[in-house]
Amino acid sequence: MFNKSQEEKIKHLETPFYYYDLALLNTTLDQAKAAADKYDFHVHYALKANFNDRLLETIQGKGFGADCVSGNEVQKAIDSGFPASKITFAGVGKSDKEIRMALKHGIFTFNVESIQEMEVINELAEEEGVVASVSLRINPNVDAHTHHYITTGLDENKFGVPTSELEKAAAVIRKSANVELMGLHFHVGSQITDMNVFKSLCVKVNEWKNWFEERGTQIKVLNVGGGLGVDYQQPDAHPIPDFEAYFAVFDKFLERSAQQEVHFELGRALIAQCGSLVSKVLYTKSGIKKHFLVLDAGMTELMRPALYQAYHQIERVGGDHAQAATLNYDVVGPICESSDCFGKEVPLPESKRGDLIAIRTAGAYGEVMASRYNLRDEIRYVYDSEL
Numbered sequence: 264m265f266n267k268s269q270e271e272k273i274k275h276l277e278t279p280f281y282y283y284d285l286a287l288l289n290t291t292l293d294q295a296k297a298a299a300d301k302y303d304f305h306v307h308y309a310l311k312a313n314f315n316d317r318l319l320e321t322i323q324g325k326g327f328g329a330d331c332v333s334g335n336e337v338q339k340a341i342d343s344g345f346p347a348s349k350i351t352f353a354g355v356g357k358s359d360k361e362i363r364m365a366l367k368h369g370i371f372t373f374n375v376e377s378i379q380e381m382e383v384i385n386e387l388a389e390e391e392g393v394v395a396s397v398s399l400r401i402n403p404n405v406d407a408h409t410h411h412y413i414t415t416g417l418d419e420n421k422f423g424v425p426t427s428e429l430e431k432a433a434a435v436i437r438k439s440a441n442v443e444l445m446g447l448h449f450h451v452g453s454q455i456t457d458m459n460v461f462k463s464l465c466v467k468v469n470e471w472k473n474w475f476e477e478r479g480t481q482i483k484v485l486n487v488g489g490g491l492g493v494d495y496q497q498p499d500a501h502p503i504p505d506f507e508a509y510f511a512v513f514d515k516f517l518e519r520s521a522q523q524e525v526h527f528e529l530g531r532a533l534i535a536q537c538g539s540l541v542s543k544v545l546y547t548k549s550g551i552k553k554h555f556l557v558l559d560a561g562m563t564e565l566m567r568p569a570l571y572q573a574y575h576q577i578e579r580v581g582g583d584h585a586q587a588a589t590l591n592y593d594v595v596g597p598i599c600e601s602s603d604c605f606g607k608e609v610p611l612p613e614s615k616r617g618d619l620i621a622i623r624t625a626g627a628y629g630e631v632m633a634s635r636y637n638l639r640d641e642i643r644y645v646y647d648s649e650l
């Protein structure tokens with residue numbers, strides 16, 4: 264992952280830190296944009312995946328919109344140069360303060376998650392003297408076949424309006440003078456690698472779009488959410504997701520009229536592979552059954568393995584790999600929790616105190632989910648241009 268001269272520089276940096284490869288990010292964004300432009304699709308970047316300033320600046324510079332889930336994310340997107348006309352605001356629990364703020368900015372649309380929220384947006388828009396653009400998030404009951412913590416489109420999930428309530432939602436929208444229905448919104452889950460899931464989603468989107476049109480409501484925007492997965496097992500073999508194949512599914516299976524826009528909210532697929540967490544081995548120890556590598560990074564820097572049992576490739580940075588014998592290590596962090604473990608029985612060259620370790624595919628839901636638990640240091644980060 265790093266060349267010799269980069270390895271030399273990294274040795275002198277304070278660890279742990281997130282390393283961001285902006286060159287890879289640029290290539291990834293260019294490929295995503297080219298693939299989407301082919302079909303006139305609009306892509307919003309989901310800020311929740313990572314709101315690091317340099318990454319946002321780069322993404323904004325390529326003409327992507329922004330998908331936000333809090334008032335602070337909306338503000339961050341604006342401050343980073345995303346035009347308000349390209350900002351969507353989702354989330355099941357938008358506060359009055361957040362709604363008012365987004366109304367003042369005149370964002371593209373609110374993705375509304377309940378009938379009561381629709382009524383509140385209408386009231387607040389009336390108070391502000393504006394008409395809010397809203398999209399109705401429909402829970403389509405599609406199984407994303409991904410980790411149950413990141414599945415969002417099933418009947419049992421808290422997201423969106425259940426289809427049994429659509430009649431009521433449509434009536435509320437009709438009688439609300441200060442909301443205007445812009446579109447329909449769907450999002451079924453994250454880290455989806457099976458394109459059939461998106462095909463099933465298209466079938467549902469068509470069904471519900473027709474349902475509205477049959478009732479005389481025109482739908483301008485079909486927002487199909489995000490969720491495209493990345494290859495955590497082999498980041499070097501697949502550094503860039505297959506955006507062509509992904510968008511082609513929607514082009515093929517989504518029914519849309521010439522005036523209808525299709526919008527996406529991609530997070531992980533755009534930025535996961537450009538980030539790695541770089542850490543140092545503090546201690547090695549061998550128990551009766553196990554060899555442990557104790558790193559200076561833990562679940563406080565990258566929570567995904569502890570929270571979702573997520574797999575991330577772990578590799579040694581530098582050193583003479585060819586010479587060293589391989590051992591199977593449990594790679595753990597310094598936090599006082601047994602779940603603070605990045606991987607079990609990970610084959611690595613025999614390691615010593617001071618060796619550098621990279622945990623790959625950490626650009627999405629890494630830095631943003633870090634915490635100060637155990638009063639850890641603030642997160643540090645380094646960009647490719649600095650090495």
Ligand code: LLP
Binds near residue numbers: 413453628
């Ligand atoms: N749109 C909505 C409404 C979402 O809820 C999400 C992610 C996205 C878009 C972006 O999804 P993506 O393209 O990144 O899959 N922390 C978890 C992932 C949580 C995803 C939450 N929603 C993880 O580390 O895997």
